[in-house]
Amino acid sequence: MIGNKEEIEITVKRRRKYLIIIAIIFMMNWGLFSYVDRLLGPVNTLKSEDKVIEVEPGSSLVRVSNKLYENQLIRSPMAFKFYIKLKGLATEIQAGYYRLNSKMPATEIAEKLVGGQVATYSITIPEGKTIEEIGQILAKHELDKEKFLSLAENKEVVFIKSNSKVKYNLEGFLFPETYQIPYGANEEEIIDIMLKEFERKISLLKDEIKESKYNLEEIITIASLIQAESKLDQEGPLVASVIYNRLNKNMKLQLDATVQYSLSKRKSRLLYSDLKVDTPYNTYKNYGLPPGPINNPGIEAIKSALDPKKTNYLYYVLTTDGKHRFTESYKEHLQVQNRLNNK
Incomplete structure (x- = not known):
């Protein structure tokens, strides 16, 4: 009986020891994760400051993390890298321009970078504007008007017949619309966006066009x-x-x-x-x-x-x-x- 009692006491002590160790490990992990979670929180919860950040093609995770930290968008480059690697996303960050702000938690910033949710700005092309007038609109957004005009004059498009008599090859085919343009898009990329919109709109009228003698x-x-x-x-x-x-x-x-x-x-x-x-x-x-x-x-x-x-x-x-x-x-x-x- 005495032996059994001693064995029970030893067993209880061991269990208590194990429970204490488990509790200590749990508290350490909880503390670590709480600390990391705090580091992944917003830099500023009171004031929102938008910034457009460029992630250049081929940028390493270290370079991206440091740029975010330098622009006061994350609390800790190390915590950001830890989170990205933990999620297995180290190679998933996409190049582009991103609109971020100081009220975003690092997890939301990571989601944008991995999802390719690039920043855009608005350009409105009113109906009836000429190529030259569109060039003036683009120039207000710091785009090269002369480069745009040169492209509009000479760019060949599959669905537009070549005509040496026209002033601009693309006159008439840059559809007037309000566009959300990705930051960093150049003149030719913007032209392609407008041409694609023209094709989309005109495709809705393909039967009427087919029936016309023109x-x-x-x-x-x-x-x-x-x-x-x-x-x-x-x-x-x-x-x-x-x-x-x-x-x-x-x-x-x-x-x-x-x-x-x-x-x-x-x-x-x-x-x-x-x-x-x-x-x-x-x-x-x-x-x-x-x-x-x-x-x-x-x-x-x-x-x-x-x-x-x-x-x-x-x-x-x-x-x-x-x-x-x-x-x-x-x-x-x-x-x-x-x-x-x-x-």
């Missing part, structure tokens, strides 16, 4: 004329009807917008001498369509070019309320002009 370049050219001439979407199909009616009657289009495109600088009012400018874009001198689009039209103008109103209109004039008055004969056209001039 090819894609001609449709976009007509759409650009509609975009330039009509400020109201509801007038687009009517302006389209005038263009098609004149083309069908082999009449000169005589559109001021094509002359404006021909000039080196846009004028608030065209002079009679401007209408004589010698260029294939001048529809006062030349029959038919200009050699290519004169701006980058929006989807409503393109739809109008594909589905014009059925009318006999051949003329229109801008009225004082910003709308157009459409007429079938030159006599009616002159009468409308006289009434407007006498107001």
